Amino acid sequence: MNGAQALMKTLVDSGVTACFTNPGTSEMHFVAALDSAPEMRAVLGLFEGVATGAADGYARIAGKPAATLLHLGPGLGNGLANLHNARKGKVPVVNIVGDHATHHRQYDTQLQSDIDAIASNVSTWIRTSQSTSELAKDVAEAVAAASGPPGQVATLVLPADVSWSEGGVPSPPVTPTPRSTVSADVIDQVAKALRSGEPAAILLGCSTLLEPGLVAAAKVAESCGARLYAETFPTRLTRGAGVPAIDRIAYLPDMAKLQLEGLRHLILVDAKAPVSFFAYPGQDSYLVPEGCQVHELAGVSDDSVGALVALAEAVGAQADPTLAALAPPPRPTGELTAMSVCQAIGAVLPEGAIISDESQTCSLFLPGNTSTSPRHDLLALTGGAIGQGLPVAVGAAVAAPDRPVLALEADGSAMYTIQSLWTMAREELDITVVLFNNRSYSILNLELNRVGATEVGPKAKAQLDLSNPDLDFVALAEGMGVPASRAVDAEDFTAKLAAAIAAPGPHLIEVVVPPIF
C-alpha cells in the first residue's frame, strides 16, 4: 500500500467521503488512489476556487469536512479566496495541497514556492507530511483539527514521494476536541443582565443558527423582552415556516446602528460585537452604542447551543417561542426587478431548500420575501471574498442530493468562479442558479459615494460598469453544459423558476434587472 492509498482509506475511515479536486502531476498518485476507496466521491472543478468553495458548501450542509485536492502553491493561491470565506465562517475543510517530491525541492523549479506562507493566511493547522508511514496519521489529525471546535481549514502539504512511496499505514480516526461547557457563573451573569429590565439584545453567530440554537435563543429573548439578531453573514441559518424568525445585523453601518440603538446589554453567542464591514472616513467602525455593556455568553469553541438552553432555564423561559407562519408571498407580476425576483423566489421556494446567496445588492429584498416561505437553509458569503456562491451551491448539492439548491448570484460575483457551472452539469446537481444581471458592480456605486470619493470621472465609472460588452449568462451556461434561459418578466421568471426547481439537474435563469444603486 502506498502513501496515497493509506491516506485515502484514512480519510474515508475518518468520515471524509467527498473530495473536490483540481489536480496536477504531483497529485497523480492521490488521483490513482481514489478508486481504492469506493466510499470516496471525487468531484472535479475546472478552477481551484470551485473546489475550495464546494468543500465549504459541502461541510455547511453535511456537518463534516470534505477534502480538497490542490496543486502546489499556485493551486492553493487560486483556492485561497474561498478558503478565506471558509475560515471566516468557521467551516471545516481538509485542504490537501500536493507538493514536489522532497528531493526535488532543492532545485527551486518553476512551480515551487512557499506553500506554508500562503496556507498561513487561512490555516492555523498546517503540516507538511514528512514520511509515508506517518502520512495517514497526519491526515487523521488534519481531519480532527478541521472538525474543530471551531471548524477550520486544516492544510496538509503532501510531497509527491511521500504519496507515491510504499509503506503507507492507515490510521484510525482521531477524535476532535469537544466544545467547552460554559460555566454556570457566566450563564448567571448573562441572565442577570437580561433580567435587569434594561434594553438588551442577543446576537447569535455561527454555531447557533440552526433550529436548536434559534429555539433556545428565541425563548430567552421573548421571555426577557430582548431583541434577537443574527450576525450579518451567517454560515448557515435555518429559517422560514416553523422556525423562530430572526433579523440579521444590517450590512450598512447606519442601519446596524439603528438596530443597536439604546442598548445597555449586548449578549454575544459565538459572535463578535458588530463592526462595519468597511471603514468610512470620519465614521466609527465599532457599532455598539456607548454605554452598552458587551457580555460573551459563548465563544467560538464553546457549546453555544448548550449555553443558550442553560440560559433559557436560568431566566425562567418556559413558553415555546413564536415560530414563523407558512405564508409565502403571492407570485409577482410585471417588470423584473430585484424586488419582484425575490418575491418570486419566496413564492415558489420548496420545503427543505438550500439557498446559497451571493446576489449582493439584489438580495436586499430576499429576507422579507422568504421569511414565511417553507423552511429552508440560507448560506451566506461569510468572508466577503466574492466568487463563493456558485461553488458553495455545488458543495451543498453534493452533500444533500435530495434537497433543492438555489444559487442566487450577482453578475459581478458570478464571474469569479463561473467555472462552477461545468461541475454542476457534470455531476447533474439539482441546482437552480438565479443570475441577477444588473450590468454593474452595483455595490461599488454605493460604496464610492459612501467613502466620499465624490469627484468621479469616466475612467473611475468604467471600473464599476459591467456593460460594454454585456455578459450573456445564457450563453456562458450553455457553453458549460447547463440548460439556461432568460426571463422576460416576473410571470415568466416565476414559471421558469418553478419549472427549473421541479426538473432534475442544474438550470440557470438570467434576470436582467436595473441596479438598485
Place this chain on the structure above:
Amino acid sequence: MNGAQALMKTLVDSGVTACFTNPGTSEMHFVAALDSAPEMRAVLGLFEGVATGAADGYARIAGKPAATLLHLGPGLGNGLANLHNARKGKVPVVNIVGDHATHHRQYDTQLQSDIDAIASNVSTWIRTSQSTSELAKDVAEAVAAASGPPGQVATLVLPADVSWSEGGVPSPPVTPTPRSTVSADVIDQVAKALRSGEPAAILLGCSTLLEPGLVAAAKVAESCGARLYAETFPTRLTRGAGVPAIDRIAYLPDMAKLQLEGLRHLILVDAKAPVSFFAYPGQDSYLVPEGCQVHELAGVSDDSVGALVALAEAVGAQADPTLAALAPPPRPTGELTAMSVCQAIGAVLPEGAIISDESQTCSLFLPGNTSTSPRHDLLALTGGAIGQGLPVAVGAAVAAPDRPVLALEADGSAMYTIQSLWTMAREELDITVVLFNNRSYSILNLELNRVGATEVGPKAKAQLDLSNPDLDFVALAEGMGVPASRAVDAEDFTAKLAAAIAAPGPHLIEVVVPPIF
C-alpha cells in the same frame, strides 16, 4: 491632493501608465484618482488573475512595469498564480493591494487577513504604506524595485485611509539599480572553456532572448562549435526570419537529457542548470550529465547581453551568425490536429506578431512550424501556473496596440482565467485566440503514466477528462462579447485564422483536436 492622487501622479511620472484593476470598496479613492492622471490607462478585469497576468504580459512587451489594483488578501490570492508566473519569469509588476483603513484593522472584520503572508509568496519587496505624506515615495520605490534587476513583483499594501487622506505629495521617480557588469575574469574563464575543444553548450535565459542577446550568443556558439539552447519556458523569445534560431531545452527530461548528452561544459547566461519540471520515481531531477562542468557567465542581475558581447570578442567570433530564413510552411489541408493547426499558424503568422502560448501538449508542433515564419515574439508559461496565456495576451495587446497578438490556449488552461475574453472585447484588443480543445487534461494523461501510477480506475480517469459535458468555447466567447467560430478542417481553420488576424478586435477560433496523449 489626497494620497491616491499623489500616488497616481507618481506612478505616471515613474513611467507606469497602465493599471490592470479589480477593485473593491477599500480601493475606491484609487479608482476615483484614475481620472486625475490622463496618461494612466485603466483596464478592468472580471477576476484578479486576469489583472495580474495582464500586468505580466504588458511588462514583457513594454519593457516596463504596469500596476495592478487588487482588493485585500482574497483579491491578492486570486491574482497569486499569475504573480507567481511573473516572479518566475522575472517580470516587473507593481502590485497594489488595497487594505482596510489602519484604524479598522483591530476589528478583524470579514475581509481581513494576513496580506503580507500571501504577498511573501511572490514578492521580496513588500511594504505597507503608513502615511499619506510618504505614500508617493513608497510607490516610487516600488516601481524601482519592480524594475529590477532582475524584474520582480513589488507589492505595495495601501490602507484605505492612507489613500483617502489629504496631504499627498507626489514623488520624483527613483532610479532602479543598474545591472552589474560581468568581470573580465569570468568572461576569460568561459572563453577558455569554450575554446577547449570539448563539447560545450550555452544556455540562455530570461534577459538574453531578444535579438541582441541571441545574435551575440549565436556568434559565440558558431565560432566555438558550441550548442545553443534557450530555457524551456522563456519570458520573451524573439524568433523567426532574420533572427538566429535557437532550440529550447525540452520539457520532458528524457528529451532534455538527449540535448545535453556528452557535454563537458555548460555555460549559463541568466539561466539555471536544467532540472526536470516534476520529479519522477527513481529518476534524477538534475539533468546536467556527469562530468559536465557548469559555468555561470551572467547571473540574474548581471548585464547578460553585455557579457555575451564581451564573450564574442574574447573568443574571437567575428562572423555574423546564421539567421533563420523566411520560409513559412505551406497552408495545411485535411483534418484538424495539433500538427495541422500549428502548421496553419506558421503559414499565416504576420510580421511582428506576439504569440502567448499556453497550448500545452498541442504546442509540441509549434516551434518547428514557426521557426521560419516572419519574425515574432513568443511569450511562454514561465511559472507553470496555468491560466496565464489569455491574460498575458491581454497585457501584450495593451502594450503593443499596433502588433497582432495570438493567444494559443488549451481547453483546460483556458478555463482558469476565461474571464480574460471579456476584457479583450471591452478594450477591443487585436487578439486572435486559437482554442485547442482536446477535451482532456492531456498532459496529465502523459504524466499519470510517467509517475508510475499504473492502476487507474474510472474515478481517476474522470479527473483528467474534460468531456461530459463538452466545453463549447464558441458559446463562452460569445457570452463575453468576443466573436467566435469553430473550424471544421485545416483549410477552414487557416482561412478563419487569416481573417481573424486581419480584422480588428478580438476573435476566438475553437479547434477540436484529438489528444496527443
